[in-house]
Amino acid sequence: MNTPDIFRPTADSEIDRLVAAYPLALVISAADGDLQASPLPLVLQRDSAGPGVLIGHFSRFNPQLALVRREQRALVAFSGAQGYISSSWLRERKYAPTWNYQAVHFKVAITLDDRASAAREALETLIRHADGPYPNPWQIDEMGPRFDQLVTAIVPFKATILDTQVQFKLGQGDPDSVLEDGIAGLTRYGQLALANAMLRHHGMAQQATSTLSAPPSSTTPD
DSSP, X not given: OOOOGGGSOSSTHXXXXXXXHOOEEEEEEEETTEEEEEEEXXXXXXXXXXXXXXXXXXXXXXXXXXXHHHOOEEEEEEEEEEEEEOGGGOSSXXXXXXXXXXXXXXXXXXXXXXXXXXXXXXXXXXXHHHHTTSSSOOOXXXXXXXXXXXXXXXXXXXXXXXXXXXXXXXXXXXXXXXXXXXXXXXXXXXXXXXXXXXXXXXXXXXXXXXXXXXXXXXXXXX
16 A cells, blocks of 8 residues: 555554444455455554554354465455545635545454454454443343354454554645535535544544534544
8 A cells, every 4th residue: 555654644543543433344365376355343452562463253164264374464454434525515626536535454463263262352352342332232141152152153363463554545735725625525415424534634623513423333432
């Protein structure tokens, strides 16, 4: 991915914010001429001692699993807010239309763990993240004996982050009038997540109204 400095987020914490708000990633593996990709929800964990890990699980019936057993290296691609900016929204229509977006790519090393205890840990991590924003969040123990059936069908993993590439294309370098008109157009046509991302990136978050909200699954409030 092309990663010019102008499109880097203003703070590294914005990378973690995107992953928390948009946890469904594309996990891409390649080995021996084979190429496989799976959409998987992942949870990012960091501490001061390491580069960070992504927690997730494969279905045991996913053909990519065999590929991962041969080659641990993979690419994990997260996409955040994205959308088209139409020149028809602009006072100065000489500017070409464009597509704004947020993207984070991690190069990782995947470690599989077939233990039932690891499956429980991975599932609890994901459920805490996804169910956490809601009242009376669901608990894994509510499954009862069905949990024992579930763990036989999944293979949990931890993906250690080796390298990070990021591009937040959010109107950097645009004149103020183009930026303002783009945000107004996004808001008018319901592209609220991208409008809010642009407002936040350009230090205009105080202009956001209550209608400019993050996706419901976000655990990082705007």
